[in-house]
Amino acid sequence: MKEHNQQQETVINLAAISADFDLKKNSVDVWLCHLADFEDKKDHFLSQFSSEEKSRAERFKFAIHRNRFIVSHGFVRNLLAKYLNVKPEDIEYAKGEQGKPCIFSNNLVDLQFNLSHTQDIAILAVTRHAAVGIDIEFNDRKTDWQGICKRFFNISEQEALFSLPEAQQANAFFDLWTRKEAYMKVLGTGLSLSPLDFTLSVFPENPALISHHSTKFASLKEVEFRSVNLPESLSCYNATLALAAKINQYQVLSFA
Secondary structure (H helix, E strand, O other), X not given: OEEEOOOOEEEOOOOOOOOOOOOOOOEEEEEEEEHXXXXXXXXXXXXXXXXHHHHHHHOOOOHHHXXXXXXXXXHHHHHHHHHHOOOHHHXXXXXXXXXXXXEOOOOOOOEXXXXXXXXXXXXXXXXXXXXXXXXXEEOXXXXXXXXXXXXXXXXXXHHHHHOOOHHHHHHHHHHHHHHHHHHHHHHOOHHHOOHHXXXXXXXXXXXXXXXXXXXXXXXXXXXXXXXXXXXXXXXXXXXXXXXXXXXXXXXXXXOO
């Protein structure tokens, strides 16, 4: 990030990354952002927001959560603007039936996106023409993951997880949780779909849908997953990508 004093505007420095902002069919760009690195730009990001986003930001009680919201959503606006070749403040959002955000205007290339964040890390998936979902989780070993597993995972998922060596189980839990979240997000349901209403594969198996047995929401005709290869510095995190199409390729990029 750098300042261009003559024009008195904040410039996002994307020159050093490999994205060309011209997505090919069934390709996904996965962007990572360390939110603390951009906290000093929060006022600039806030100036780009809609009145609804500003109101949401104001409702946070604690500054750390408010700042993370502002930076993560500013991160999204500035990247989507690059793909759409518009100003960040010109992007208008709408929401699907279950609240999943989408681009309302200036979207001639049918850009699709999904954001997730945990702790100080935000991750954004961007693609075209197909619904996308992504989730990232911090491996907080203080979490009662065994209890959560027994409450929200199907019996077959529990059996697969608890059959692993004990040292692998916690990581497998967080990995499966990101798979669950990514699937709910690619469907656009969020937690309106119970995690018990579908069954996924468990690490060390590659992420895949085993069965969808919800009577409330129909399954997708096609869905494909990828475990996101995170940098070594993020070894305490898990992330999963889901696309409502075949994934020809995806790349992980840093917002700088």
